[in-house]
Amino acid sequence: MGIIRTSLSFMLGSFCGAYIAQNYNVPNIRKLADSSLIMAKRIEETYRKPAGDKRNKDASE
Template identity: 70%
Template sequence: MGIIRSSFTFMLGTVCGIYVAQNYNVPNIKKLANTGILMAKHIEENYRKPKKRGDED
């Protein structure tokens, strides 16, 4: 009975997720994450300590 109970919960969650995605304005998580990464890179480049003369990358 354990596999039936766990698969029922998974199926119910999948159906609810599909319903919410189709009927509500859910943000695109991948696009949101990429925007956050780009902003973090921009901030890092602007506030990074300047390199010393002897430092090599």
């Protein structure tokens, strides 16, 4: 009985997903994720600390 219930819910989800994709304007998730990653990289590069000496300057004095 478990395999029938699992298969039925999987098929129902697949059919609903196909129907929604064909009849509604669904955004492209990969394109959205790529643009978000590019924006995050740009923000990270903008606010990154400048590269400098990694040693503790107080210990060397």
